Amino acid sequence: MLILTGFEPFAHFKENPSWEVVNALQSDYVMAIKMPVSYEKVKKLTKEVLEKYQPEAIISFGLADGRAQISIEMLAVNMMDSTTPDNDGFKPKRLKIFEDGKATYITTLPIFEILDEWHKNYIPSYISYHAGTYVCNALFYSFLYHAEKMGLDIPIGFIHLPSSEKMVIGKKNRPYVEIKTMEKAAKIAIEITSRHLSSP
Numbered sequence: 001m002l003i004l005t006g007f008e009p010f011a012h013f014k015e016n017p018s019w020e021v022v023n024a025l026q027s028d029y030v031m032a033i034k035m036p037v038s039y040e041k042v043k044k045l046t047k048e049v050l051e052k053y054q055p056e057a058i059i060s061f062g063l064a065d066g067r068a069q070i071s072i073e074m075l076a077v078n079m080m081d082s083t084t085p086d087n088d089g090f091k092p093k094r095l096k097i098f099e100d101g102k103a104t105y106i107t108t109l110p111i112f113e114i115l116d117e118w119h120k121n122y123i124p125s126y127i128s129y130h131a132g133t134y135v136c137n138a139l140f141y142s143f144l145y146h147a148e149k150m151g152l153d154i155p156i157g158f159i160h161l162p163s164s165e166k167m168v169i170g171k172k173n174r175p176y177v178e179i180k181t182m183e184k185a186a187k188i189a190i191e192i193t194s195r196h197l198s199s200p
């Protein structure tokens with residue numbers, strides 16, 4: 001089984017396209033899980049998801065408001081630092097996610113292959129070289145950290161989505177990508193990732 005994760009809304013946002021997209025893609029083979037925007041909770045939930053479902057691959061999604069294109073992340077960094085509080089009101093300043101964790105993990109998703117296929121389909125997208133220091137990065141890092149500790153060698157990656165069309169109505173000059181295009185991008189990411197699995 002392949003697991004997709006999206007996030008609940010956070011900060012001033014009323015919705016989160018990451019959940020909308022992954023929720024629409026559930027099937028017999030693909031399961032979607034909504035994650036809380038909480039540093040502490042995602043550190044634990046990522047371990048629970050790996051233990052409970054033994055997934056063949058994990059592709060996580062989050063909102064990166066202000067980015068104009070879909071971005072697939074290369075690195076997760078061992079750092080929590082934000083001026084925006086998470087949904088528990090936690091606002092860490094230069095803290096490690098895991099004291100014993102290495103500085104960075106590199107994605108195990110075939111990101112260049114995914115990007116090439118996105119571009120062939122004229123999906124505006126690029127590689128982002130790290131996932132920031134907010135909750136999305138903490139989730140991405142935690143999945144890779146726990147998978148390594150458990151000896152699980154599976155594709156794990158993170159995709160940041162821009163705002164969707166309905167989030168920018170009435171807001172002049174705000175970048176967005178249509179939700180249908182983001183769904184198509186997610187489908188391509190699933191397809192390419194599945195090709196790399198022994199028993200898709």
Ligand code: PCA
Pocket residue numbers: 007010016018037061062063064132134135136137
């Ligand atoms: N985006 C935030 C956290 C949750 C989400 O959807 C981020 O980029 O860290």
